[in-house]
Every structure is written in structure tokens, then in C-alpha cells.
Amino acid sequence: MKKRDIGRRGFLKGAGVAALGTSAGPVVAQPAQAPPSSSGAPPPNIAAETLPPADLAQQQSSSGGDFMVDVLKTIGFDYVTQTPASTFRGLHEAIVNHGGNKAPELLSCVHEEIAVAMAHGYAKIENKPLAVMVQSTVGLQHASMALYNAFCDQAPIYMIAGNLVDTTKRLFGFEFAHAAIDPAVIVRDFLKWDDQPGSLQHFSESAIRAYKIAMTPPYGPVLLSVDGELQENPIPNRAALTIAPVARVAPPQGDSAAVAETAALLVRSENPVIVADRLARTQKGMDMLVELAETLQCPVIDAGGRSNFPTRHPLNHSGRSGAVLAQADVVVGLEVNDYFNTIHALSDRIERHSRQITKPGARLINITARELFPKSNNQEFGRYQPIDLSIAADGEETLPLLIEQVKRLVDAERKTAFEARGKRLESTHHAMIEQWKSDATIGWDASPITLARLCAELYDQIKGDDWSLVGNGIRVTWPRRLWHFDKTYRWIGSSGGAGVGYNVAASLGAALANRKYGRLSVTIQGDGDLMFSPGTLWTAAHHNIPILYVMHNNRAWHQELMYLQAMANRHGRGVENAHIGSTITDPNIDFAMMAKSMGVYAEGPITKPGDIAPALKRALAVVRKGQPALVDVITDPR
Amino acid sequence: MKKTALALIVMTAPVLFLAPSWAQPKGDAANGRKVYLADGCYQCHGRVGQGGLMTGPAPILAQTKMPFAAFHRQLRNPINDMPPYPENLLSEKEVADIYAFLQSLPGRRPVKDIPILNNN
Numbered sequence: 001m002k003k004r005d006i007g008r009r010g011f012l013k014g015a016g017v018a019a020l021g022t023s024a025g026p027v028v029a030q031p032a033q034a035p036p037s038s039s040g041a042p043p044p045n046i047a048a049e050t051l052p053p054a055d056l057a058q059q060q061s062s063s064g065g066d067f068m069v070d071v072l073k074t075i076g077f078d079y080v081t082q083t084p085a086s087t088f089r090g091l092h093e094a095i096v097n098h099g100g101n102k103a104p105e106l107l108s109c110v111h112e113e114i115a116v117a118m119a120h121g122y123a124k125i126e127n128k129p130l131a132v133m134v135q136s137t138v139g140l141q142h143a144s145m146a147l148y149n150a151f152c153d154q155a156p157i158y159m160i161a162g163n164l165v166d167t168t169k170r171l172f173g174f175e176f177a178h179a180a181i182d183p184a185v186i187v188r189d190f191l192k193w194d195d196q197p198g199s200l201q202h203f204s205e206s207a208i209r210a211y212k213i214a215m216t217p218p219y220g221p222v223l224l225s226v227d228g229e230l231q232e233n234p235i236p237n238r239a240a241l242t243i244a245p246v247a248r249v250a251p252p253q254g255d256s257a258a259v260a261e262t263a264a265l266l267v268r269s270e271n272p273v274i275v276a277d278r279l280a281r282t283q284k285g286m287d288m289l290v291e292l293a294e295t296l297q298c299p300v301i302d303a304g305g306r307s308n309f310p311t312r313h314p315l316n317h318s319g320r321s322g323a324v325l326a327q328a329d330v331v332v333g334l335e336v337n338d339y340f341n342t343i344h345a346l347s348d349r350i351e352r353h354s355r356q357i358t359k360p361g362a363r364l365i366n367i368t369a370r371e372l373f374p375k376s377n378n379q380e381f382g383r384y385q386p387i388d389l390s391i392a393a394d395g396e397e398t399l400p401l402l403i404e405q406v407k408r409l410v411d412a413e414r415k416t417a418f419e420a421r422g423k424r425l426e427s428t429h430h431a432m433i434e435q436w437k438s439d440a441t442i443g444w445d446a447s448p449i450t451l452a453r454l455c456a457e458l459y460d461q462i463k464g465d466d467w468s469l470v471g472n473g474i475r476v477t478w479p480r481r482l483w484h485f486d487k488t489y490r491w492i493g494s495s496g497g498a499g500v501g502y503n504v505a506a507s508l509g510a511a512l513a514n515r516k517y518g519r520l521s522v523t524i525q526g527d528g529d530l531m532f533s534p535g536t537l538w539t540a541a542h543h544n545i546p547i548l549y550v551m552h553n554n555r556a557w558h559q560e561l562m563y564l565q566a567m568a569n570r571h572g573r574g575v576e577n578a579h580i581g582s583t584i585t586d587p588n589i590d591f592a593m594m595a596k597s598m599g600v601y602a603e604g605p606i607t608k609p610g611d612i613a614p615a616l617k618r619a620l621a622v623v624r625k626g627q628p629a630l631v632d633v634i635t636d637p638r
Numbered sequence: 639m640k641k642t643a644l645a646l647i648v649m650t651a652p653v654l655f656l657a658p659s660w661a662q663p664k665g666d667a668a669n670g671r672k673v674y675l676a677d678g679c680y681q682c683h684g685r686v687g688q689g690g691l692m693t694g695p696a697p698i699l700a701q702t703k704m705p706f707a708a709f710h711r712q713l714r715n716p717i718n719d720m721p722p723y724p725e726n727l728l729s730e731k732e733v734a735d736i737y738a739f740l741q742s743l744p745g746r747r748p749v750k751d752i753p754i755l756n757n758n
Contacts, residue, residue, distance in 0.1 A: 019680030060675040120747060269687050346693075347718065347719060348693055348719045349719070430686060434749070435702060437749045437755045438746050438749055439688070439689065439698060439746075439758075440743060440755060441702070441747040441748075441751075441752060441755070442684075442686060442687065442688040442689070442698060442700050442746055442747075443685070443686035443687075443688040444747060444752060446685060446686045446688075448685065450684065450686070450688050451690075453690065456752075456754050456755055457754065459754075460757060460758075463757065475691065477691060482755070558681070559692075560682055561681060562682055562692050565678050565681060565682075565721050566719065566721040568649075568721075569722055569723060569727065570721065570722070570725055572726055574677070574727050575677055575678040575721075580679060634682070636684050636685050636686075636688070636690075637680070637681050637682075637684070637690065637693070638681070638682060638684065638690030638691050638696065
């Protein structure tokens with residue numbers, strides 16, 4: 001059979017010819033012939049008038065997509081999430097056939113927002129991105145919300161957007177609607193970097209560069225717009241194409257003089273406080289923060305952007321942040337994104353106002369790589385906070401030097417003072433934990449179920465496993481009060497952009513990453529959030545990703561409902577109408593039925609506290625066998 | 639010490655001079671429960687006064703130790719982000735009824751009686 005490498009549009013047209021001229025067997029281009037007319041007049045030559053030249057070949061032995069897969073394998077992607085689309089069909093086919101659908105393995109998502117949010121959650125467990133393929137216009141717009149969350153959360157996301165650059169190679173109307181001269185423009189405000197390679201060698205170089213940029217702190221999303229022709233056309237000379245090795249990235253470390261100054265302030269201080277937010281990229285980050293805090297015997301506030309500090313460590317004073325900050329004479333932030341918010345009490349009244357919590361004269365320091373990558377349009381960087389020393393560097397990477405400098409300065413006198421301070425803090429910490437346990441008993445047997453009861457029951461079922469809380473969509477505080485988070489993977493932080501719809505899919509992405517480590521992934525799932533991307537449950541079942549969704553089902557977008565009450569009472573109008581537009585009732589959603597319809601084991605709705613534990617036991621048995629499950633619990637609102 | 643005393647006077651002055659009557663009225667707890675639910679108090683503070691979270695913590699109200707005068711003032715002219723409940727929305731009687739309801743709630747239990755709270 002004749003083989004001739006042709007372009008994608010030629011291939012399409014050739015296939016059409018073959019369909020007219022042959023029935024089965026090897027496909028060879030044939031001119032279409034109409035039967036002779038009864039009048040004896042020569043039949044019209046359809047092929048000559050409407051079809052492409054007959055000698056166009058039907059098959060090709062290589063493609064740009066194959067080469068792109070070789071690049072993706074070199075980078076080391078384990079997975080590619082995607083919702084299928086024609087503009088990346090060449091790469092799609094190459095992944096599943098040329099690449100053998102292994103490393104990367106293709107994962108199916110029913111919405112691009114799910115594909116990106118899964119990548120977001122995955123990256124925070126695995127500390128590296130997976131790849132996401134989207135269509136360049138409609139697909140990327142679907143993906144944009146999740147991409148914004150990842151940008152705000154400083155998560156590495158690797159986007160590949162299929163595009164059709166050459167107008168003469170677009171055929172159908174939708175292919176014009178699915179093409180753009182600059183696809184990335186709609187999301188560039190929340191990308192670290194993007195490119196639209198003009199050749200395969202360009203793709204190779206930009207793909208490696210994109211990965212390096214995404215993985216250099218501060219992490220962030222990158223995007224390659226990849227032309228359909230480039231994916232599908234044959235490769236003229238594969239041997240001429242090269243793929244560079246992926247560079248090891250050394251994150252930026254703080255200036256040694258500035259770090260030494262920070263260490264001196266910490267050692268001299270009577271009441272130093274450390275605030276950690278998106279600090280711990282790895283377990284080493286948590287371990288080093290413990291070492292620093294124990295050396296200083298100072299309180300740590302874990303703002304929760306990552307799991308930075310063990311919740312049961314006696315120096316963890318996150319639950320009394322206002323009190324410790326009010327006493328502080330030195331505050332050292334580690335990857336604190338919103339320093340102003342951290343040290344101010346804010347009031348959402350008719351006239352909004354803020355009050356600084358820290359004492360006048362308290363020395364404020366921040367160590368964050370975020371300073372190295374400012375953007376202007378979206379305002380997620382928060383209000384400007386004047387501070388004394390801003391160290392533009394990665395927090396985790398700077399900790400070894402800071403610890404070394406602190407240890408060098410601690411003499412016997414300071415050590416004695418630190419030990420006394422540590423004892424006081426330990427005592428306060430234990431009192432705080434006991435207070436929280438007592439608080440949790442209020443309404444223990446109430447229905448709707450209190451969140452304290454729900455979280456206590458859940459922890460009781462998982463505490464013997466190597467568990468990971470991969471989502472907590474509406475900032476339920478009870479896990480951090482009642483559970484012992486002692487590893488970075490116990491908690492992955494929140495959405496970053498507070499974009500609803502993150503939790504359900506990011507949790508699944510984190511669970512995907514946890515799967516190979518045998519960890520038990522659980523998530524506390526809001527009903528409003530689930531309804532943004534319910535199709536995530538199908539992906540969980542389809543790809544056998546073990547995760548337990550425990551619904552915090554308050555049948556409302558409850559934060560908004562509370563805001564409505566505040567607005568109504570501000571006008572003296574009462575709260576009778578606050579539920580309009582802010583509740584998810586009439587009809588109530590049967591989440592268990594929804595989950596079952598997509599192949600997920602489910603129970604609920606559960607309304608009696610005594611029914612939670614048995615339901616969790618049954619659902620967790622399913623999860624421990626490698627499947628997803630959902631337990632719908634009707635809860636009190638907050 | 640002097641500063642503390644001054645601060646106390648400043649803090650309590652509105653209670654002493656602006657309140658209509660600060661003897662704790664006898665409230666109707668059953669009606670208080672109805673009003674507590676109908677007027678949305680539970681949306682932030684929980685149905686059994688267990689507390690919750692809005693933009694900041696919504697305090698525990700079950701068996702609140704807050705004196706009635708302070709409770710009344712917080713409803714009429716709240717500090718922090720709590721919505722105000724003026725008299726056209728909540729009568730004096732209803733304030734007293736809610737207070738009675740909160741005092742009638744079971745509140746805390748001994749932690750030792752709940753094994754799963756003692757496992758870590």
C-alpha cells in the first residue's frame with residue numbers, strides 16, 4: 001500500500017474519498033465515479049469538481065503528536081487530564097497509542113474545570129504538576145476558573161491548549177470558533193508563562209522551559225498553545241529534533257545578611273511569633289519549621305495555606321492567633337500572602353475598618369517568593385502592609401540558613417529564657433485543646449448534625465489509617481481543632497481564589513496522587529461546591545480513585561445567606577427573604593442518588609448523629625478497597 | 639491599674655447609662671426558640687447555640703455567660719460583624735425570650751463521657 005505523509009486536512013478529505021470508493025480492506029484513494037446516465041451523456045466528474053486530488057495518501061508513519069509525547073515522557077508526567085476536543089486529537093491519539101497510555105496516562109473529565117482543579121489538588125500532594133489538555137477557546141474558558149484558583153494558590157499547572165493557527169487549514173464552521181490568534185490572552189493574567197510554538201523543535205524547548213518555570217517558586221500555571229497541524233502532520237526529520245533534559249531547579253534562598261538579621265531579631269525577642277501560610281512544599285518544610293520553633297520555643301501560627309506545623313505540637317497556637325500576635329514584638333511570616341489581613345482585625349460594617357492587632361513597634365518580617373512574581377490586574381496579593389524587612393525568597397529553601405543562624409546566636413541565657421517560654425506555651429496549648437474538646441460537646445446529639453460531631457466521627461474512623469484530608473471546602477474549623485495533622489500531606493490547603501467548584505475536583509486530584517502511596521483520602525464536601533462540578537464523581541468511579549466524600553450538606557450557599565441577613569438587617573428589613581437566591585432547597589438534592597448514578601458507592605441523607613459512624617464504616621470499607629464513596633450528611637449550617 | 643479601671647468604666651458606660659432596664663426579664667424559652675430560628679440567629683450560631691463561623695467566629699451562645707444587658711446591647715448595636723436587630727425587627731420581649739431559650743439549652747457535656755473526643 002502506498003504511504004505518503006500528508007497534512008491533517010488532506011487526510012480528512014482523502015478519507016472522504018475512500019468512503020465513497022471502497023468498502024473494506026486497505027484504504028487507497030480512488031476518484032469517485034458516478035454511474036452512466038440513461039441518456040448516454042457523460043456523467044459529471046464529481047471527483048474533479050468537488051474533491052481533492054486523487055493521489056493524496058491515507059496514512060502516515062509519524063506525527064508531531066508522537067514527538068510531543070516523547071517530550072512529555074521526558075518531562076515525567078504521570079497523567080494528563082482532559083475533556084476530549086478536536087484541536088488536540090493528534091496529541092490525544094499519540095498519548096494513548098504511541099505513548100501506550102502510560103506515563104502519561106490519559107484521564108477523562110467531563111468538564112475542563114474538573115481537569116484543571118484535579119491538577120491543582122494533585123500538584124499539592126505530589127509537588128509536581130500533571131498535564132492538562134484543553135481546547136484553546138471554549139475549553140480554556142471552561143478551565144479558566146480553576147486556573148485562577150491555582151494561580152492564587154501558587155500551584156504548578158501545566159496546560160496544553162490545542163489550537164488551529166492557519167485559517168486555510170480550518171474546515172468547518174466550528175473550527176473557526178475554536179481557533180484564536182492568541183488563545184492564552186483570556187487567562188494570561190493568571191499565568192506565569194505561555195507560548196505558542198511554531199515548530200516541533202520550538203515545542204520541545206518551550207515544553208521544557210514551561211515546566212521549569214512552573215516549578216520554580218513561586219509555582220504557577222503555564223500554558224502551551226499547540227497547533228493542530230503541528231500535532232498531526234508527519235515529522236520530516238525526527239532525527240533532527242532534540243529534547244533537552246529537565247533542569248533541576250534550585251529555589252531562591254534568602255539573602256544571607258537579611259536572614260542573619262532576622263535570626264538576630266528572633267533570638268533577642270521576648271515574644272517572637274512565626275506565621276506560616278503556603279510554606280511547606282514538602283515534609284522537609286514542616287520538619288524544619290518544627291526545628292526552628294523548638295529552637296526558639298516560640299509560638300507558630302499555621303494559617304493553613306498548606307499543612308505547615310503539627311496541630312498537636314505544644315508550640316502550635318494557630319487557634320489563638322489574635323492573642324499571640326497582640327503580644328508579639330517580632331513577627332516572621334513564611335510565605336504569607338496577605339500580611340495585612342494576618343495582623344489586622346477586619347470589620348465588615350457599613351463603614352469598613354481595620355485595626356492592627358500587633359503592637360506599635362513590633363518588627364515585621366516576611367520571607368516569600370511571591371515577591372518575585374507580582375501581577376497587577378487581579379488583586380489577590382492583598383492590601384499593602386508596610387513591613388520592616390521583606391526577603392524575596394522561597395520560605396522552605398531559606399529555613400536551613402535561618403535555623404543555622406538562630407542556633408549560632410542562642411547562648412545559655414537565651415536558652416534558659418526560651419525553655420521557660422516554651423513551658424508557658426505548652427500549658428496554654430493544652431488548655432486550648434481541652435477547651436475545643438469541650439466546645440465540641442455542645443449539641444452532640446442534635447439534628448441537624450453539628451459539624452463538631454461530624455468531624456469527630458470522621459476522625460474516629462480514619463485515625464488508624466495513613467489519612468489525608470484532601471479538601472475542606474468551607475473552612476470547617478473542627479478538623480484542625482480535633483485532629484492531629486502531623487504530615488504535610490494531611491492537608492493541602494484551600495482553593496486560593498475562593499472559586500466555588502474547587503473542592504470536589506481538587507480533592508479527587510489529591511486523592512489520585514495519594515493512591516500510589518496507599519493513603520486514605522477523605523474530603524469534607526459542601527453541597528454548593530459539589531453542584532458546580534458534580535461530574536467529578538464519574539471520573540472518580542471511571543478511574544478507580546479511592547476517596548471518601550463526606551457531605552457537609554447545609555442546603556445553601558450559606559456564606560452568602562449570612563451576608564444576605566447582614567444586608568437585610570442593615571436596612572432594618574428583617575431576614576425573612578434572605579433565603580431567596582441563597583439556598584439549595586425545593587427540591588432538596590439527593591446526593592447519594594446522584595453519586596450512585598455515576599457509579600460511586602453512596603449513603604444518605606443522614607440526619608441522625610448515631611447513624612454517621614456506621615455509614616462511614618461502610619463507605620470507608622469501599623474506599624479502602626480502592627473505590628470512591630460518598631456519605632451525604634445533613635448538617636447544621638456552620 | 640489606673641488604666642484598667644478607666645477602661646472598665648469606658649466599656650461599661652453604655653450599659654450603665656443607655657440601657658432602658660437591665661433587670662433580667664423573665665423570658666419565654668419556647669417562644670425564644672421559635673424567634674431564634676425564625677430570625678436566623680441559628681444561621682451563624684447554630685441551632686443549639688454551639689457557635690459557628692461567618693467572616694469570623696460566631697460565638698457559642700448555649701448557656702451564655704454574657705449578662706442580659708450585654709446580650710441586649712449586642713443585638714441592638716452589635717460589635718464585630720453581627721447584623722443589628724433593632725426593635726422593629728425584634729421586640730424587647732423577643733430579646734428576653736431568646737435569652738431565656740439560650741439559657742435553657744443543654745450546653746456542654748463532660749468530655750470524658752464522649753470516648754471519641756479522648757482518642758488523641
